[in-house]
Amino acid sequence: MIGDDLDELLDDASGSRASYRSRPTGGGRGSHGSRGSRGRARRRGRTAHKLIAVLVVVAGVLCGGIYGAGKVIGRVTAGESAIDYSGPGDGSVIIQIQAGSTARDIARVLASAEVVRTPAAFVNAAAADERSRSIQPGFYRLRQHLRAADALATLLDVKSHTLFRLTITEGMTVKQVLTALAERTGQPLPALEEIVRRPGELQLPSYAASVEGYLYPFTYDLRPGASATATLKGFVDRFRTETAGLGIEAGAAALGRTPQDIVTIASIIEREVKNPDEGPKVARVIYNRLADTSGRFRRLDLDSTTRYALDEYEGPLTQSQLASNNPYNTRKVAGLPPGAISNPGKWALESALHPADGPWTYFVSLPKSNVTIFATTDREWQEALARYRSEGGS
Secondary structure, eight states: OHHHHHHHHHHHHHHHHHHHHTOOOOSTTHHHHHHHHHHHHHHHHHHHHHHHHHHHHHHHHHHHHHHHHHHHHHHHTTTOOOOOOOSOOEEEEEEEEOTTOOHHHHHHHHHHTTSSSOHHHHHHHHHTOGGGGGOOSEEEEEEESOOHHHHHHHHHOHHHHHTTEEEOOTTOOHHHHHHHHHHHHOOOHHHHHHHHHSGGGGOOOTTOSSSTTOSOOOEEEOOTTOOHHHHHHHHHHHHHHHHTTTOHHHHHHHTTOOHHHHHHHHHHHHHHOSOGGGHHHHHHHHHHHHHOOSSSOOSOOOHHHHHHHHTOOSSOOOHHHHTOOSTTOTTTSOSSOSSOSSOOOHHHHHHHHSOOOOOOOEEEEOTTTOOEEEESSHHHHHHHHHHHHHTTOO
């Protein structure tokens, strides 16, 4: 349509110019000729304006098309050949994708490792699949000599993504962490257990009683080929980094406790409650019991510490288990257990450092509603226990 309109306007313009050049100049028809000239001039003006407008539109479309094509071509191929492998691939290689990598960054890594034949082949495959934006940083094992689309599919596969990744969740014990690490890396569990029994190379904080409590909850990219000691040290290093601003040593001194006490109390909070906003009140219950001089509360009476000693986390504890002789049984041993019972996260550590103000000396977490009831008097405690049993607790 633009072409037809343009031809029409050019014809009109040519006709107008021809009429203008052959304009009569006789005097007897001056009045009539003047009106005709003015009319033709107006038509020429309108025609010229239309012509200019159309030419502007055409130029804009042409320029926009050239710019747009140049932008797309530049992004996708950047003048590179997009030659692709045709086969299903062979061999195996481990590559690392850094945080913040673009499709072209990833393409270069893959091409360098001979996973894809050319970077442009992968960039084109990524541009054709919106999911490529969700590729996560980390280590991946891929076959070499793959079609670019197959390499992309491998990077998007959750199993491939988590192959070299380990998440330590808040409240996991060292034993649980080591078991998960052995399954993920293939390293023998006994060898990992030996390291934590002799943790000299892990560079624990000077106040740490053991490794328990210092393998910081976080999602880690496991470096292929790294020694078990280096990997575990990385977990401890993360504890140092994440807690550097908490002021554990100064905060412990202000509470009349040791830094190890803070980590131990935080580890109990992790195992006793799920809701972070309840942490400071649980901490206050523990501190109130530890500070009691009346003889009313001789023990902390916590199930979580006994469960840790017995490695029993499911179902109710039996009376014989509750009466077991071990230093973590806070129903029989006064004060805090000799060390942490889990690896606490930041919210639990902050709760231990900043307990809420209150007189509470009891708490119980309800099994169904997942809330914690706090009590001060024996009557309030019995009412809390009744509600706990009504929800199936035992």
